Amino acid sequence: MKILVADDSRVMRQIVIRTLRQAGHGGHEIVEAQDGKEALELVRSESPDLVLSDWNMPEMNGIDVLTNLRASGCQVAFGFVTSEGSEEMRARASQAGAAFLIAKPFTPEAFGAALAGIGVE
Amino acid sequence: MMLQGPGLTDLHAVVDEVWSSFLGHEEPLLPALPDPASAGGITWSAATSVTGAWNGVVTVEIPDAVAHTATERMLGLVAGQALTTEDVADAVGELVNMIGGNVKSLMPGPSVLSLPLVARGTIASPSDLAEVSCLDLTWAGAPLRITVLARRDAPTQAADRSARNSADTRESA
Numbered sequence: 001m002k003i004l005v006a007d008d009s010r011v012m013r014q015i016v017i018r019t020l021r022q023a024g025h026g027g028h029e030i031v032e033a034q035d036g037k038e039a040l041e042l043v044r045s046e047s048p049d050l051v052l053s054d055w056n057m058p059e060m061n062g063i064d065v066l067t068n069l070r071a072s073g074c075q076v077a078f079g080f081v082t083s084e085g086s087e088e089m090r091a092r093a094s095q096a097g098a099a100f101l102i103a104k105p106f107t108p109e110a111f112g113a114a115l116a117g118i119g120v121e
Numbered sequence: 122m123m124l125q126g127p128g129l130t131d132l133h134a135v136v137d138e139v140w141s142s143f144l145g146h147e148e149p150l151l152p153a154l155p156d157p158a159s160a161g162g163i164t165w166s167a168a169t170s171v172t173g174a175w176n177g178v179v180t181v182e183i184p185d186a187v188a189h190t191a192t193e194r195m196l197g198l199v200a201g202q203a204l205t206t207e208d209v210a211d212a213v214g215e216l217v218n219m220i221g222g223n224v225k226s227l228m229p230g231p232s233v234l235s236l237p238l239v240a241r242g243t244i245a246s247p248s249d250l251a252e253v254s255c256l257d258l259t260w261a262g263a264p265l266r267i268t269v270l271a272r273r274d275a276p277t278q279a280a281d282r283s284a285r286n287s288a289d290t291r292e293s294a
Contacts, residue, residue: 008236009214014196015197056218056234056235082222085223
C-alpha cells in the first residue's frame with residue numbers, strides 16, 4: 001500500500017517512517033509532504049491508501065487538509081500523528097473523519113494498534 | 122496575581138516521556154540544581170506558544186552537544202555523522218513542539234499551539250509573561266532547562282480559571 005506522511009519536520013517524518021518499520025509496516029511505499037498544502041496536492045496526484053498527518057503545519061493545517069478532502073468526496077483513510085492528544089483534539093479529529101489520532105511521543109505499538117484498527121495488518 | 126500552569130511533577134513526566142521515547146533510555150534525565158555557570162554554554166533555544174483559554178509559552182534550552190546528540194538519535198544516525206544546522210533546528214523545534222503540545226493538553230482548552238520558534242542562542246520572553254514552572258535537568262552530564270511561562274491575567278480572569286482548573290485532571294496523551 002501507499003502511505004503519505006505529512007509533517008513540516010523532516011526529523012519527525014523520518015521518525016514516523018522508522019516507527020512504521022518497527023511496527024512491521026516497512027514494506028509500504030512512502031510519499032512525504034512537508035506542509036498541508038503539499039499533502040492535499042499529493043493525495044490528489046498520488047492517490048495514497050493512507051494519510052498520516054501532523055496537525056500543526058504551515059500553509060494548511062492537518063484538520064483543514066482532512067476537511068478539504070472529505071468536502072471533495074475523497075474518503076482516503078486518514079490518521080493524525082500530533083503532539084496534541086487531548087480529548088478535545090481527538091473529538092475534533094473524529095468528527096472531521098479521521099480514523100485515529102496518535103499522540104507524540106509514540107511507540108511502534110501505538111502505530112501497530114492504529115493501523116490494525118483500520119484493517120492494515 | 123494568579124498564574125496558571127502545569128506543576129513540576131506533570132512537566133517532568135511530559136519531558137521524561139518525550140526524552141525516553143525518542144532519545145532512548147540509556148541515559149536518564151536527572152534533576153539538577155539551577156547552575157548559573159552553565160548558562161553560557163546553552164546555545165540552542167526553542168519556544169512554542171499556546172493561545173486561547175490558557176495563554177503561555179513553553180521553552181527548551183539545551184547545549185550544542187545535546188542538540189546534536191538529540192538530532193542524531195531522532196534521525197537514527199550514527200554518532201558523529203555530519204548534521205546540517207537545519208536538521209538540528211528541526212529536531213530542537215520538534216522537542217519543544219512535543220513538550221508544548223503535551224503541556225497544552227494539561228491546561229484548559231480550547232487553545233491553539235503555535236509552530237515552534239528555534240534559535241541558536243537565547244530567546245527573550247515577552248514582558249507580559251511570567252515563569253510558572255522551570256525544570257532544570259541533566260542528560261548525559263549536560264544541563265537542559267524546560268520553562269513554562271504564562272501570561273499575566275487580570276485577577277478576575279485568573280480566579281475564574283483557577284476555579285475551572287481545580288476540576289481538571291491530566292489527560293493521557
